[in-house]
Amino acid sequence: MPVVPENSIKTMTTKVARIRSPMQQFVASGGSFSDEYGFHNFVATKLQSWFRMQRLRWRGTLDRFPLYHIAALQLQYAWKAHYQHKLYQRQACGSSSRSPAMTPANRSALCIQTAWNNYTHRRIFRYYRDLLTFRSTGDPARMLRAINPSEASLLDASMGAQVRFRLGGLAFPPTIYYKIFTRKPVCDLGAFSPKDYTVARQTAPTSHSHEKRRLGQSVRTTFIRVGNSYYRARQQAEDTRLWYRRLENNGWRPVTAKVLAEANADPIAQATGGRRAVSGFHYSKLVRQQDRERARRHKKRLWMQKLYTQGLLTASDRPEHEDELDELADKQPRVLFDVDFDDDSWEAEAEDMFQWAAALDYDEYVDNWHELGRTAATDDDLL
Template sequence: MRRLPLAPLLPLQLALLLAAVAPEAPVSAPRSLVWGPGLRAGVVLPVRYFYLQAVNSEGQNLTRSPPGQTLFKVVIKSLSPKELVRIHVPKPLDRNDGTFLMRYRMYETVSEGLKIEVLYGDEHVAQSPYILKGPVYHEYCECPEEDPQTWQKTLSCPAKEPQIAKDFASFPSINLQQMLNEVPERFGDERGAIVHYTILSNLIYRRSLGKYTDFKMFSDEILLSLARKVLLPDLEFYVNLGDWPLEHRKVNETPGPLPIISWCGSLDSRDVILPTYDITHSTLEAMRGVTNDLLSIQGNTGPSWINKTEKAFFRGRDSREERLQLVQLSKDNPQLLDAGITGYFFFQEKEKELGKAKLIGFFDFFKYKYQVNVDGTVAAYRYPYLMLGDSLVLKQDSPYYEHFYMALKPWKHYVPIKRNLSDLLEKVEWAKENDEEAKKIAKEGQLTARDLLQPHRLYCYYYRVLQDFCMAWKQESEFTKRDRAARVIQKAWKSFLNVAVFQHFKSLINIRRQGEPRQILRYINPKEAELLDAAAGINVRFRLGGVKFPPEIYYKIFTHRHIEDLCANSPRDYTKLPAKHTSHIKSDNLQEEDYSGWYRRIENNGWRPVSDKFWKSTENVMVGDKKESEFHFSKLKRKQDIEKKRKIKKIEWMRQMYYTGTLEAKSTNHETLGLIHTATKGLIRAFEDGGIDSVMEWEVDEVLNWTNTLNFDEKKATENKQAQRTRFSRLLHRLLRTCSSLSLHDP
């Protein structure tokens, strides 16, 4: 068999591949290496990450995972104990080559900063702990960097992107007016999938053109995420949401090509390419909404190379005819290839002939040594994930490409196969016969993909495309008067919303201040409410705070009386002291007393954020001019206040019954009404003349109980029955008299 050519490996990466260290070599925590963007406060990402290289005591990099369970761990804390921040820190991802990937997702902004401890067991690794001075922003903080150059430098963005330079070579200058006129006319019909974006003052606007624009959610989310991190240039552009690139005009044609942004390019098109929606969405939703992302793949590459199954593997839809050929090859050569179609849509008539394969988790793909990458409708969006694994990728020759394809070379990062798959089995057999060379190509491709597909590189790429797009304009931001007016309106509306939000939060605080403090605290934090002494008396205060908008609401507990801390008088834990004994040995080397078990005062009553659910029930609630209820420290006084309120409520009800009640309207028993008037009139007059204290509560209760015993409905029903009987007897009597008179005159 002909020996296929191999591209030379880079010296540094070749040394890393060959410098194998015994897996049982011990790890040296101080000598191990830690680096990455997640150790810089200015690098704001949905999921922050950094890397760790395990090094042994001799200073050699481990190229295989340390034996046993991973002992590396990461602990992240806020620098200020008063700042409560929620951070998700999963276990490190073992990349099975001596390196580890550390990730964490922040859900709140930290003002003071973060302290990141990287530990091997209980020992600090490298320069741990790492201090990130605040503020450290989370993903959804509207905190853009005003200087784009500073932002690019912080992210270590590459100076050049070959694919971007190639794409904009077709557009040395862009006529904005021509683009705005022609794109809707050519591509904005009902079958189109075009979105018109306008960026003004870092605010993003869009207008959909065509019927199939549901995928705008993916372009929206990445643009909004980018705008939260850096100020974007003012510009207008069109994004193609469809699979196929649109612009096929050549540069020398008249009229020339139009600049349209797409997720996939081709050799015969002129679209400007951005990272696909698949990898941007998985980056935004990593550790939350998706399982397969550019980071998680690196820690789930299956068994080691020697333990992988020596077969080529494929699973996918029937989105291209070559995939059906792949399944037929698998049926004829099961010892070399395992391929199957998991869903039929384009070639449904082939399902009975070829069969339908069961779905399999993507991480399980890497149980096989060789991965076959065949195009779908366009470039297969699984390709970046396959390259991040440690299997050898057999890539079909294709006219389609993604944003990073230009950096990958055949026989260096992957093994090419013909478009008609005629040499696929030959390449699989070559890989089996040349196992070490195949392993080197797989490793080289994996290392390159790890560098190209880092999440922060995606943000750099997006910004660079927008920046070059703006620079290629013939005229500098020739926006219409309507666009300028929209900018003014948006600024005014934003300031109005800010005021409205503050007023809403203020109304929420005022509503809660009118409640009983213990009940409020019992709702906010039941555990703290149980610790309070009822006789101490408390007051819950609220305030607005935080470094983001809208602000957060914080609360703090204040007491009206002094609370004596009994533990403060006996700081020593006498239960743990050793028994005293007499010694005649005198020595000047006296050991210092151990204070570790003593009681220490810790401030635990700072300003704490209130949960959002506490305020949900207050929306759309109208509050009158009620005064804030005072909470008296005396339990007896509080009891008297409750009885007084109850008495007022009863007398008020009695007043309504006396003046405007229903008794006078419905009852015809004047004797009963007279009794009620006599009983209630005296109490009401005493209450009006002498106040609430001039009437005892038992007197009110006695009158109410007596009136309750008067069943007016029953009495009225009895009277109605008697009246009906009287009318019936009279009618019967008249009927009998009539009948008797008729009988007397009958001839």
């Protein structure tokens, strides 16, 4: 008589146990045939455990292969762009061939869609706005590690680095941009060296011709002694045109999940982070502070001028009783206050408006703007 291995017996027993009916499993676990409520709970628990097991198994597969997340994000972005393009085309075709008469059902549907879009846009804007309400809190290295891990390791406590976040973009919903600032001086090659080493590497070999040198190039002349004779030797010319010109490459970059696309492809990142030269970079720290103070006063003057010329003034037509010669003249600005002068309490309203205008503080506005959406510094004590 053949002997069945022990492993085969265990496998057959497991298969038999798996093909048992739910009622048999319920009775085997200690239940009875008459307990319907307990049987229903037993079946529901079995279904929930099976569904939870499938979810955990699928989640483990996704964790082992992170490319699925990247592919899903890219598909979502591509589908969103395609859908918006089709929607714009449909709206353009509809505006050109729209019938003058709309049915009440279409008009009602259009009103509901407009109201829903306005509601969703407000909720989205509030969500993004609430994300950037922190002030000088949070570890900048930890935040930057989730955005740009390659640069997070470069942050050091000695530089006092901070990360600032802002909303921007050319479309809605807005994009979150970040920029790294340093409160303490950072010693780099471009900070104390006047030369442009990229141009120095690309210089042509020494030319012994008698051509005229260009503006900004200096020629060194040395003499070589051979016996009792001296021969003049002309060395290579140095290009000094780009000396003392500091180049910055730290603009506003988007916080995006498009890992397959470059962050520099964003138009705002290109406009603010291009290798633009900082004009007027002086070697003296005192002169640089004076230049910053002068630029701040000029910006404040422009802000106040724009406030009082565009915010409080508006163009109004001339009265009808004026001469016809003055009709072709420019429109005269008049002061626009939100005050009803026909009301009996117009003096109180005018006083409130005057106090509001007098309380405008540009320095406080700028300080509040700089503190909003800013992390703590790397040299701060984080609790």
